[in-house]
Amino acid sequence: MNEIATMTRRRGRPGDRGAGGVNSLLYAFKRSLNERHKFAKIFRERLTEPLHLNVMAFFVLLFGKFHHKVAFDLVVRQQLAFSILHAARQAAARGLRKISVVEFGVASGTGLLNMCAIATEVMRTTSVMIDIYGFDAATGMPPPIDHRDHPEHWQHGDFPMDVDRLREALPDFAHLIIGDVKETIPGFLATLSRDAPLAFVSLDLDYYSSTKSALELFKGNAELYASTVVVYLDDIVEESTNPWCGELLAVREFNDETPLRKISPFPALRTKRIFKNALWIDQIFLLHVLDHDDRKARIRRSATVLPNEYLAKRWETRQSVEPRPTPIPADEIPGSPPRDRSALSLMRAVRQLKVIFAKRRESVEAGAGIRRHIGPGCQ
Numbered sequence: 001m002n003e004i005a006t007m008t009r010r011r012g013r014p015g016d017r018g019a020g021g022v023n024s025l026l027y028a029f030k031r032s033l034n035e036r037h038k039f040a041k042i043f044r045e046r047l048t049e050p051l052h053l054n055v056m057a058f059f060v061l062l063f064g065k066f067h068h069k070v071a072f073d074l075v076v077r078q079q080l081a082f083s084i085l086h087a088a089r090q091a092a093a094r095g096l097r098k099i100s101v102v103e104f105g106v107a108s109g110t111g112l113l114n115m116c117a118i119a120t121e122v123m124r125t126t127s128v129m130i131d132i133y134g135f136d137a138a139t140g141m142p143p144p145i146d147h148r149d150h151p152e153h154w155q156h157g158d159f160p161m162d163v164d165r166l167r168e169a170l171p172d173f174a175h176l177i178i179g180d181v182k183e184t185i186p187g188f189l190a191t192l193s194r195d196a197p198l199a200f201v202s203l204d205l206d207y208y209s210s211t212k213s214a215l216e217l218f219k220g221n222a223e224l225y226a227s228t229v230v231v232y233l234d235d236i237v238e239e240s241t242n243p244w245c246g247e248l249l250a251v252r253e254f255n256d257e258t259p260l261r262k263i264s265p266f267p268a269l270r271t272k273r274i275f276k277n278a279l280w281i282d283q284i285f286l287l288h289v290l291d292h293d294d295r296k297a298r299i300r301r302s303a304t305v306l307p308n309e310y311l312a313k314r315w316e317t318r319q320s321v322e323p324r325p326t327p328i329p330a331d332e333i334p335g336s337p338p339r340d341r342s343a344l345s346l347m348r349a350v351r352q353l354k355v356i357f358a359k360r361r362e363s364v365e366a367g368a369g370i371r372r373h374i375g376p377g378c379q
């Protein structure tokens, strides 16, 4: 069954605590105290970063704007905050007013509510509107097909949803699409519009088979997508992860099947981040829509000319050191009436003396400049 439900806003839920707010961070921190692996992760990632950056982060937390908090990894579900903000900024740069964002695998909806809180801040920051779609079967994980679905981690029936409660908690720009993704994607693809192209997808379906079905979403008309769609892969950092199972296998097969759509890691993201130890950095990918209009060759502007400051400097030096060419006297111009020879050679000698004096003056001035620079007493 394919069900697109429009939700209404409610107050006082975790997702409504304002992404990047001190309260939402404290709430997440308190929750992580109950889950030792999460606490250990925060400890490991954050306290291994330089002290001065953590001190700066403290002030950013108290006084910073939302995008500063994203830069300093101070928003709950940092991977979603970075991705949605990046996608919206890219859209704004292209003059788009709206984008679509998808979460595959909603379960209890904590991630979807975090996404909504983040999207609210991003809309405020960028003025780009965001539609959010959460896909889930609602009945929990389907049966695994084989070892490729990592049945050592997940089993049939894991993560059932309380659809009604989640529905009540969601804001009106968020929609639930309930059913097996294999069945719900074609209908959704038909409703996707170029006015709100797909710009970010979070993949958290756990299985290879489900992820493979979900990636069908990337096979529509090029105009339905941003030219690069940010993709978050949730299940690729477990020790058992490998390119022959799970999400990595689904992505590899997708890349093999689609010559003009390719998913690859976000280039040099670690170098571009302030805090470099965060695990999520390895989970951010991009779908490159190679047949997108934005990637077609066309004259978009006047030709770019690269400046060369070395050449410019050389030219300036030559202009100041070399004496200006002395104009040729009228009597030396071919065809002009002859003058007295001795007068001519005298004039030539005077000209040469002028050049010698000009060069001498230049070097004396240059010397005085150096003395001025290094000061008296250092001569």
Ligand SMILES: C[S@@+](CC[C@H](N)C(=O)[O-])C[C@H]1O[C@@H](n2cnc3c(N)ncnc32)[C@H](O)[C@@H]1O
Binding pocket: 104, 105, 106, 107, 108, 109, 110, 111, 112, 135, 136, 137, 138, 139, 140, 141, 142, 158, 159, 160, 179, 180, 181, 182, 204, 205, 206, 207, 209, 210, 213
């Ligand atoms: C790990 S949970 C998602 C957790 C969620 N993203 C969060 O952060 O709270 C995985 C979800 O994927 C859903 N799922 C797996 N395979 C699916 C399929 N083929 N179609 C629809 N939903 C599926 C399951 O129902 C489950 O709720």
